[in-house]
Amino acid sequence: MEIIHEPRVYLVSRQTLDRDAIDQFLDQYGMSWETDTEVGGEQLVEASGRVCYMSFGKGRKTNSEYIGNLISMKHGSVLEHASWEFVIAGVSRSFSHELVRHRAGWAYSQLSQRYVDESVANFVEPQIIAEDERLHQIWQRSVEASHQAYRELAEGLMEKVAARQNGAGTKTHQRKLSREAARSVLPNATETMIFCSANARALRHFFELRGSEGAEAEIRRVAIKLLRLMQDEAPTLFGDYEIITLEDGSEVTQTQFQKV
Ligand SMILES: Cc1cc2nc3c(=O)[nH]c(=O)nc-3n(C[C@H](O)[C@H](O)[C@H](O)COP(=O)(O)OP(=O)(O)OC[C@H]3O[C@@H](n4cnc5c(N)ncnc54)[C@H](O)[C@@H]3O)c2cc1C
Known part of the structure; x- marks a missing residue:
């Protein structure tokens, strides 16, 4: 079992x-x-926005000026034409539960705990626990106990399901029935991985909500990592966000152009 402290975000596809x-x-x-x-x-x-007024070759000259105007005028629907794909790994099931609440402009494919064996799994430890030895020990004991219970349940359930099916049904189906019940004891800290597509408007909304001080620590770290990637990738679409370091060393995002 590996204990994970750092989320990983990969930009895997662009249009x-x-x-x-x-x-x-x-x-x-x-x-x-x-x-x-x-x-x-x-x-x-820019191209999709210029179709609206057939303003190709007219008006604002640079892409930065053009997109800056769209954002300041809140013409956010035009931003939906641009989307990217990401793989997010080294994150917990609590993180993914929060992520998938973002519906508009997002698509997800997440690791299945019914098909994939979690007997060998990694766990994501919150920073605030990891930095305190006593709390870390409590956390690790609890995770190890849950993980052990999972392994024992998965094994016992395989026998039970096989006996109940009495030779009928495939091994794959039997494993799925066993794992879907055994996983009920796995903690929120269990590592997951998720493939996401998101458009520029949806990403901006995500950066605002999940990069804010009120957001949960893990999703905030992912939001900041994703924002940095996207500021490198498409500065005219995401360059207005500032990343500010708070007194506790954590980071938040801020922009004057909210919810475009
Ligand atoms: C700090 C924080 C604390 C939170 N705490 C909780 C909590 O305790 N419990 C909880 O359940 N959730 C909680 N959430 C999740 C939150 O309620 C939202 O589900 C999540 O942030 C996704 O936001 P959204 O619905 O705006 O995003 P999306 O689903 O991506 O929607 C984007 C925007 O599209 C529009 N939209 C989308 N769907 C519809 C629709 N059906 N009808 C009309 N307009 C629509 C809205 O303008 C919406 O803001 C929390 C979020 C944050 C940031």
Whole structure:
């Protein structure tokens, strides 16, 4: 069993804009468009926004000016055209329970505890417990006891299910029936991994809610990591967020453009 203290966030996929197709479309209307960004998500948001007023080649010149105006005017629906995929690992089931409350603009695929054996599992320890030896000992004892109970239950349940089915049913089905019942004793600290898709508007909403001081510590750390990734990836869409370090050393996000 490994004890985990640091969430991991991977940006695994990004969109691109087909410039040839856009140019063909614009050609029909005697228009052309140059943009100063190479980032697919930023191009997509600018191109989709410019369709609204057919403002290609007109008005605000830079991608930063264009997107900055969309954000300040709260034209958030245009931001939904750009999306990315992430894998988040080294996080707990309590984290994922909070994450999946974000519905609009998100899609999820999470590790199944019915199909995947948790006999060898890792556990995520909250920082505030890890930094205190006495509390850490209590936490570790509790996690180990739950994990041991899981292993014993999974084994006992396999025998029970197999006997009840009396030769019928596949091993896969028997394991699923056993694990789905045995997992009821696994703690919230059990590590999970989750593949997510999210669009720019949904991400901004997530950064605001989960990067705030009121947010739970683990999801806040993920929000800050994800924000840093996205500020590198698409600065014109996420550059307005500041990351501020609080007195306790933890970080929060802040922007003047909330809920676009
Ligand atoms: C600090 C903190 C504490 C929390 N505590 C609790 C708690 O104790 N218990 C609890 O249950 N949850 C709690 N939550 C979760 C919270 O209630 C939300 O479920 C979560 O933050 C997702 O927010 P959302 O619904 O705005 O996001 P999304 O589901 O992504 O929705 C984004 C936005 O789309 C719009 N929208 C989405 N769906 C609909 C709809 N069906 N109808 C109309 N508009 C819609 C809304 O404007 C919404 O804000 C907490 C969240 C935070 C940040």
